[in-house]
Structures are given as structure tokens and as C-alpha cells.
């Protein structure tokens with residue numbers, strides 16, 4: 001007997017009781033049929049036969065923008081929002097939108113996470129931000145970072161250090177110089193208003209910090225050494241210098257793969273290591289590529305690499321990145337409570353599923 005809230009009407013076209021296959025074709029889509037459309041130009045006999053063989057059943061669905069809960073239709077889709085939308089079985093507000101809403105209505109700066117973070121700078125600690133620096137909107141966005149920096153300064157923060165991960169994957173390669181330039185301008189502006197804000201370290205997202213699925217902990221270790229310990233083979237007096245000079249040395253260097261670098265004072269000392277009493281905010285709203293660095297900050301027992309020093313900091317995610325692990329335990333935006341997910345319907349209706357990837 002299916003609980004009434006999970007009872008479904010018969011589908012008008014798809015017959016009941018037949019196996020149903022949900023296949024996700026990564027990067028596949030229908031669009032204007034012109035010479036720039038590779039899918040249209042290619043020979044795709046299987047898809048063509050599926051489409052032409054069952055024209056009454058062929059549908060297209062939107063996988064980007066507001067249709068999957070992103071802030072605007074200019075936002076491209078990505079794997080996480082696709083998983084979330086299909087898993088929820090409905091349009092839910094995705095991380096990017098939740099952060100935007102909290103910044104817009106001001107609740108970002110009154111929530112439990114913000115108040116927890118504030119205690120650190122009230123006691124003289126430095127506020128560190130770590131995350132992907134671009135406006136790709138897949139893992140993070142620069143405008144959200146800037147809003148947090150100004151919000152912190154307005155709430156009495158006197159020292160900010162930013163640890164930047166260059167993108168070139170969700171945005172064009174070579175664009176990182178622009179994002180770092182924008183961030184340096186914002187830091188300069190904050191400094192002129194009495195908040196000592198600087199970029200302290202960085203590196204390319206695919207080589208520094210943002211590993212996923214525990215594929216290569218060396219990536220995370222490089223980030224830890226640069227951000228926390230101020231230790232990297234490349235030291236420069238500014239992040240802009242770092243990107244420009246490293247690119248001059250190796251013109252083929254892609255933004256995704258910048259080696260780790262540390263910004264130093266004239267005497268060679270790092271401008272912003274992470275110390276006891278500081279607060280670290282991870283600005284990525286998307287979870288997959290920041291779970292490992294979050295474990296490094298959060299777990300007392302940690303053996304994925306030698307941290308050398310484990311500073312006693314308050315660590316917060318923009319969101320909670322893993323609800324099962326409750327990781328991290330502190331975050332700026334609470335995860336949404338989603339009821340009536342696809343999985344709940346399938347289970348309640350006794351439909352057995354097998355998922356693979």
C-alpha cells in the first residue's frame with residue numbers, strides 16, 4: 001500500500017511496469033541548428049534513431065538557469081545542479097541562489113555562521129577566504145566574495161587575507177589575471193577604509209587545493225602548504241605579479257594549473273599564513289572540490305598528508321558540504337530541507353533502482 005502522499009497518477013504516455021532507463025549524456029544538448037553546433041553537424045545515428053523512432057515521446061528539458069534553480073538563465077548548468085534537480089524531482093534553489101538571497105535580504109550577516117565567524121575577528125583574529133576566483137557561477141562567484149569582504153569590514157573586521165584558486169575551466173583560460181586584478185582593486189579600496197585586506201596565496205584549481213573524490217591528495221597538500229604555512233616554491237610581492245611572471249616563464253601555462261604561490265613582504269615573509277585564533281571561510285558553494293580541504297581544517301585525526309601545523313581556527317563553509325558527515329560543522333548558509341524527493345517516491349512505490357556512473 002503506497003502512502004497517499006506518494007501515490008502517483010498513471011503517466012499519460014509511458015506505460016507502467018516497464019524498465020525505465022535514465023541516462024545522463026554529459027555535455028549533450030539541442031540548440032540552434034547551425035554550423036557552430038557540433039552535435040547537429042556530427043553523425044549521431046543512435047540518438048537520431050531514438051528521436052525519430054518515437055517522436056511522440058521525444059522531449060527536451062532545460063538543464064541550466066532558473067529551470068534548475070540557478071539565479072538567472074545566463075547561468076550554465078553543471079553536474080551538481082543536474083544531480084540535485086533530478087534527485088529532488090523538482091526545482092529547488094541551488095547553492096548559488098541561496099547565497100544570493102541571503103546577501104540580498106541581509107540574513108547572511110545575522111545568521112549563526114556569521115556570528116560564529118565574527119567572534120574571531122572581534123578577538124583580533126584574521127579573516128581568511130579560500131576558494132575559486134571567477135564568476136563562472138559553478139563553484140563560487142567573485143561578487144559573492146566581494147560582498148562578504150565588505151560585509152566583514154562593515155562588521156568590524158580589520159584584517160582579511162584571500163587565498164585564490166584560479167579557474168580557466170568554467171571560464172576561459174587566461175581570464176584569471178582579470179579576476180585577480182578586480183580582487184586587488186577591492187582589497188586596495190578596503191585598505192583605504194581601514195581594513196587591511198590582501199591576497200595571501202594561490203594556485204590553479206586543478207593543481208592546488210580543489211581535488212575531488214580523493215583522486216590526488218597532493219593537490220590539497222600543495223594548497224595547505226601555501227595557504228596555511230606560507231610555503232610554496234614561488235614567492236611574489238603580489239598575486240598579479242605571480243600570475244604574470246609564472247605565465248612569462250611558461251607561456252603555455254593554463255589558469256587551471258598554476259603552481260602554488262605565496263605573496264610575501266619585501267623581507268620575504270608571507271603576508272598571511274593561517275594562525276591560531278583566525279577564521280577561515282571557504283567561499284565555494286559547490287561541495288565536491290572542497291570536501292578534502294575542509295577535512296584538513298576540521299578533522300583532528302587526519303592522515304591524508306602531514307599538515308606540519310594544524311592551526312586552531314574557526315572553519316566555515318559557504319554551505320555545509322556533506323550532510324552525512326556534517327562537514328564542515330559550521331557554515332554560512334543552511335542547506336535546504338528537501339521533502340518528497342525522487343528517491344522517496346521510488347521507494348514508496350516499490351520501484352527498485354540501480355545507479356551507476
Ligand SMILES: O=C(O)[C@H](O)COP(=O)(O)O
Nearest residue numbers: 078079080138169170289
Ligand atoms: O569541477 C569541475 O570540473 C567543473 O567546474 C564542473 O564540472 P562538472 O559540473 O561537469 O562536474
